[in-house]
Amino acid sequence: MGARLRRFMLLGVLGLFILFLYGPTLTILVLSFQGPDGGLTFPMNGFSVHWFARLFQAQAVGDFGGSLIRSFSLATMVMVSTVVVSLAAGMAFRRRFWGSGPLFTLTVASLIIPSILVSLGVGLLFNELGLDPDWYSSAFGAQLTWTLPFGLLIMFAVFNRFNRAWEEAARDQGATPWQSFWHVVLPIIAPSVIGIALFGFTLSYDEFARTLLTAGSDNTLPLEIFGMTTSVTTPVLYALGTLTTVFSFVVILCSLVIVRLLAARRAI
C-alpha cells in the first residue's frame, strides 16, 4: 500500500516538474495573442495577432529582422564548426596522443569558466589586437568555447559504446582509414552527430552572455530581446518570445525526425 502511494507521489513530482518547465512558456504563448489594448498580464483583452504584426514593423522593436538573420547565420556557422571540429577531436581522443591530457583539461575548463569571463576576455583580446569585434569573428569564437566541449563530451559518450570490431572488419577488407570512417564509422554514429548539430545550433542561437561583449555593433537576437526587456512594456515582447520558442521547437523536431529516419534506415 505504502509502495503504491509512494509511486503515485513520485510520478506526481515528475508531472509537476514538467508543468513547472512548460507552464510559464505556455502563459506567454497565450498572452502573445492579446488584443491590441491588452497588457502584459491576464486577463486577455480580446484575441488577435496584433502583436505579431507589430513585430514586423520596423519601429516597434529594434532591428528584429537583422538580428534574426545574424543569429541564424551565426548558429549555422557554429553548428557546422562544432560538428566537424568535435567529430575530428573525438576520433583523436580514442587513443592517447601527444598533448591529449592538457587538451582535455582545457576543454573541461572551457565548460566551467563563467561565460561572462570568456566574453570579457575575448572582447579585450580583440581590443588589444586592434580588431573590431563582430558577430562572425569574436562572437563566433566565444560561442565555440561553449559548444565544442559539449560536442566533444557527446563524442566521448558515443565512442565509449562504439564497437571497434566493425571498423577492424572494414580495415581487414582493405578499406583505407578514410573509407572506414566514411562508410562504417560515420553511418553508425550519425544520430549522435545530429545531436551535436542540434546542440551547436540551439546553444548558439540562444547564447547571451558570451555574445554580449563580443558581438560588436550589430546585435544578435538574444541581445535584442534583452534590450527589449528594459524598454518594451507591451505584449510584443511575448510575441517575440513565442516566435523564437516555436522556432526552437521546429529545429528540435526536425532533428528528431532526421534521427528517426536514420534509425529506420539502419534497421532495414
Place this chain on the structure above:
Amino acid sequence: MEMAIFVDTVLVAKEASPVVTRNKRRMRRFSIVPLLQAGPLAAILCVFLLLPMCVLVVVSFFDYDSVQIIPAFEFTNYTEVLGSAVTWRTYLNTFRYTLIVWAVTAVLGFTVAYVLAFEIRSRTAQMVLFLVCTVPFLTSNIIRMISWIPFLGREGLLNSALLKLGLIHQPLEFLLFSDFAVVLAYTHLYALFMVTPIFNTMMRIDRRLLEAALDGGAGWWRTLTTVVIPLSKSGIAIGSIFVVTMVMGDFVTVRLMSGGQSASVGLMISSQISSLQYPAACANAVVLLAIVLMMISAILRIVDIRKEL
C-alpha cells in the same frame, strides 16, 4: 634499444588479433594523425579561451582613468576589490544564491532522475519523458525568464488565484523582483543540468543490486540511501559542477529577476564593464575564476567523476 623493442613487443602481444597488431604498430609510429584531428579544437581553445584568460590576468594589473586603460603593473585593482566591503557582501550574496540553488536543484534533480530511471518502466516512455525534460534547455533562457512575469507579477496569475481563493487579501509583493524570483528562475533554468547527469549515472546502475537490497530486507528508503545515492554520486557531482559554476558567474538572471535589487559577482563585473572600468572588472574576474576553480576542485576531491567519462 632492446628494452624499447621488448616493451613494444609486450604491449603489442596484448592485442588479440595479429592483423590489429600490425595496424596498431603502424599507428604508434605514425602519430601525426591524432594531432591533425585534435588540432582545430586545440587552436580554437587556445585563441578564444587560453589567450583571453591571459589577457584578463594581464589587464587586471593595468591602471585606468575615466577614458582609457593604461598599461602598468600594480596591485591597486586587487586591493580595491578585496578591500571593499561591497565586494565581500556581493560574494556572500552570490554564495547564498549558489548554496540555495544547489540544494534545491540537487534534491529536485535527483528526484526527477530517480522517477525517470526507476519508476518509469517502459523504455519508450522513459526516452520520451527524458526528451520532454530536455527540450526547454534548448530554448532561450531570457525568454524563459521573461515568461515568469505574467505568472508572478502583482497582477499575475498566482496572486489573482490566491486572492480569488481568499488565501490572501493583498497581492504578495515578494513574488517578482526579489530573491525568491531569482532562485525560482535559477531552478527553472538549471534543474536540467542536474537531471541529465544523474539520470545517466542511474541508468548504469545494475538493477540486480536493488533487487538484492530488497531481498536482503532493506526497505525502500534504506535501498535509496545505501545503494542508489552512493552509486549516483558521480552524476550528482557533475550536475553540481554545472549548477555551481553557472550560478556563480551569472548576471542576467539576477538583473532581470531581482529588478536591480540584488547583487551578484557577475552583475558587479558587468556593471564595471559598462562603466568602462576594464582593469577593475578583470581583477574581479580573476578572483571569481580562482574561487570557482577552488569550488570545483573541492567537489572533485569529494567525488571521483573519472569513471563517468
